[in-house]
Amino acid sequence: xxxxxxxxxxxxxxxxxxxxxxxxxxxxxxxxxxxxxxxxxxxxxxxxxxxxxxxxxxxxxxxxxxxxxxxxxxxxxxxxxxxxxxxxxxxxxxxxxxxxxxxxxxxxxxxxxxxxxxxxxxxxxxxxxxxxxxxxxxxxxxxxxxxxxxxxxxxxxxxxxxxxxxxxxxxxxxxxxxxxxxxxxxxxxxxxxxxxxxxxxxxxxxxxxxxxxxxxxxxxxxxxxxxxxxxxxxxxxxxxxxxxxxxxxxxx
Amino acid sequence: xxxxxxxxxxxxxxxxxxxxxxxxxxxxxxxxxxxxxxxxxxxxxxxxxxxxxxxxxxxxxxxxxxxxxxxxxxxxxxxxxxxxxxxxxxxxxxxxxxxxxxxxxxxxxxxxxxxxxxxxxxxxxxxxxxxxxxxxxxxxxxxxxxxxxxxxxxxxxxxxxxxxxxxxxxxxxxxxxxxxxxxxxxxxxxxxxxxxxxxxxxxxxxxxxxxxxxxxxxxxxxxxxxxxxxxxxxxxxxxxxxxxxxxxxxxx
Numbered sequence: 001x002x003x004x005x006x007x008x009x010x011x012x013x014x015x016x017x018x019x020x021x022x023x024x025x026x027x028x029x030x031x032x033x034x035x036x037x038x039x040x041x042x043x044x045x046x047x048x049x050x051x052x053x054x055x056x057x058x059x060x061x062x063x064x065x066x067x068x069x070x071x072x073x074x075x076x077x078x079x080x081x082x083x084x085x086x087x088x089x090x091x092x093x094x095x096x097x098x099x100x101x102x103x104x105x106x107x108x109x110x111x112x113x114x115x116x117x118x119x120x121x122x123x124x125x126x127x128x129x130x131x132x133x134x135x136x137x138x139x140x141x142x143x144x145x146x147x148x149x150x151x152x153x154x155x156x157x158x159x160x161x162x163x164x165x166x167x168x169x170x171x172x173x174x175x176x177x178x179x180x181x182x183x184x185x186x187x188x189x190x191x192x193x194x195x196x197x198x199x200x201x202x203x204x205x206x207x208x209x210x211x212x213x214x215x216x217x218x219x220x221x222x223x224x225x226x227x228x229x230x231x232x233x234x235x236x237x238x239x240x241x242x243x244x245x246x247x248x249x250x251x252x
Numbered sequence: 253x254x255x256x257x258x259x260x261x262x263x264x265x266x267x268x269x270x271x272x273x274x275x276x277x278x279x280x281x282x283x284x285x286x287x288x289x290x291x292x293x294x295x296x297x298x299x300x301x302x303x304x305x306x307x308x309x310x311x312x313x314x315x316x317x318x319x320x321x322x323x324x325x326x327x328x329x330x331x332x333x334x335x336x337x338x339x340x341x342x343x344x345x346x347x348x349x350x351x352x353x354x355x356x357x358x359x360x361x362x363x364x365x366x367x368x369x370x371x372x373x374x375x376x377x378x379x380x381x382x383x384x385x386x387x388x389x390x391x392x393x394x395x396x397x398x399x400x401x402x403x404x405x406x407x408x409x410x411x412x413x414x415x416x417x418x419x420x421x422x423x424x425x426x427x428x429x430x431x432x433x434x435x436x437x438x439x440x441x442x443x444x445x446x447x448x449x450x451x452x453x454x455x456x457x458x459x460x461x462x463x464x465x466x467x468x469x470x471x472x473x474x475x476x477x478x479x480x481x482x483x484x485x486x487x488x489x490x491x492x493x494x495x496x497x498x499x500x501x502x503x504x
Contacts, residue, residue, distance in 0.1 A: 015267060015409055016270075016271055016274075018268075018270045018271050018273075018274065019268055019270050019271070019407065019408065019409065021270075021407075022268075022270065022406060022407040022408045153435075154274060155271065155273075155274040156271065156274045156435070156436070157267055157271065157435055157436040157439065158435055159435040159438060159439060162435075162439060181459050181462075182459065183405075183408070183409055183410055183411040183414075183457070183458055183459050183460075184408070184409040186411060186457045186458075187409065187411060187414060187439070187443055190442075190443060190446055191439055191442060191443070194442055194446070205435070205438045206435055206438075207433050207434065207435050208435075210433075
């Protein structure tokens with residue numbers, strides 16, 4: 001059901017997939033899936049570098065099966081690339097040479113679990129700081145309510161996803177198209193206000209930033225918090241993820 | 253298991269009962285149950301005004317059964333006192349005349365559900381702004397890790413409970429007894445830093461504050477955010493809640 005232009009659409013934030021069953025919005029809505037470190041940032045990077053489509057899968061069995069059928073596979077568990085896979089979960093692996101024009105199978109600890117949970121929603125868009133302005137413009141044009149679903153870390157609240165939720169909520173509420181009566185959205189915006197002047201210092205508090213550091217996987221952090229390096233808007237239709245953005249080049 | 257004095261104890265925050273299964277602490281811990289608007293504030297008020305003990309029950313059937321046995325009963329649903337009950341969920345109803353020296357049966361929408369969920373924890377303490385300093389002192393003396401469990405509103409994140417979690421975490425971390433590596437605790441402390449200078453203005457953002465306003469039940473709000481009007485520390489042993497505080501008078 002499309003929302004009338006006269007009544008503002010709602011923005012709601014879920015800090016964890018465990019809170020997703022409690023969302024207030026009863027009308028149709030678009031889910032924005034967020035896993036800043038690192039799945040949704042990496043998916044945006046893959047589209048920026050020319051991947052044609054991404055097939056998200058929830059289990060290692062599915063990933064291995066599709067690998068045996070000749071697909072390129074990205075798969076990690078607890079931050080580490082799995083042996084059978086072509087890629088882990090780092091945005092930097094998805095070069096134009098390795099994935100341009102291809103279909104990629106994707107299986108991650110947090111991201112695909114949240115994607116499976118939100119599958120009943122009509123549309124799921126992939127959100128990251130790297131595509132936040134393109135995503136905002138696309139959401140403005142959809143005439144639907146928005147639920148920002150943070151993947152968290154193993155279902156726990158995650159600072160980096162909450163900060164993105166705050167940044168995106170702030171952008172959406174800047175137009176009269178949207179309103180919010182959601183405590184999580186209010187809290188996320190306040191955390192973003194505190195963090196935005198020096199987000200890399202702020203994110204030093206985050207537990208997951210330190211988990212990645214211990215694994216030597218924190219090289220993507222400055223990139224992951226730099227806004228608008230891409231105009232892609234990856235969207236999941238229930239089967240595959242494709243780019244619903246305008247196909248403009250960064251800075252274009 | 254008691255924690256060694258040499259290794260700092262941990263503080264963790266759960267923003268909703270739905271996140272409780274995800275807590276990191278594996279060792280024994282004390283749960284601090286929080287439902288600022290209004291259950292835990294009201295329980296503290298009842299002890300301050302002389303209630304001898306409180307029996308929390310999870311279902312209306314249990315509450316009605318104990319009422320028929322002659323117990324005083326407090327019971328509300330979605331903020332409203334139920335017809336069969338003696339009290340609703342407002343701190344102001346629990347006067348010394350009405351509850352002094354008596355046992356009270358308590359059944360609320362959010363609070364008792366969270367209490368039931370945390371029952372496997374060794375000890376559950378009841379936290380509110382009204383007893384925050386007494387509670388901090390008591391927690392400092394227990395030699396156990398602490399999990400602050402926000403009741404939320406129907407399992408959703410609630411600003412008022414998050415603010416209390418931040419205020420309590422800040423107090424606990426002021427001593428070398430405690431440390432925290434929990435993103436929720438970091439976020440809660442930052443929200444508290446933003447709110448504390450003028451908490452009644454800040455809490456205007458909170459959705460539940462407006463729910464209570466619509467029901468005409470927001471008279472308790474200034475009281476609910478005023479710290480240290482009591483020294484009681486209500487503690488649940490799995491069956492009843494009694495005061496584990498020092499029995500000091502406010503200001504004493």
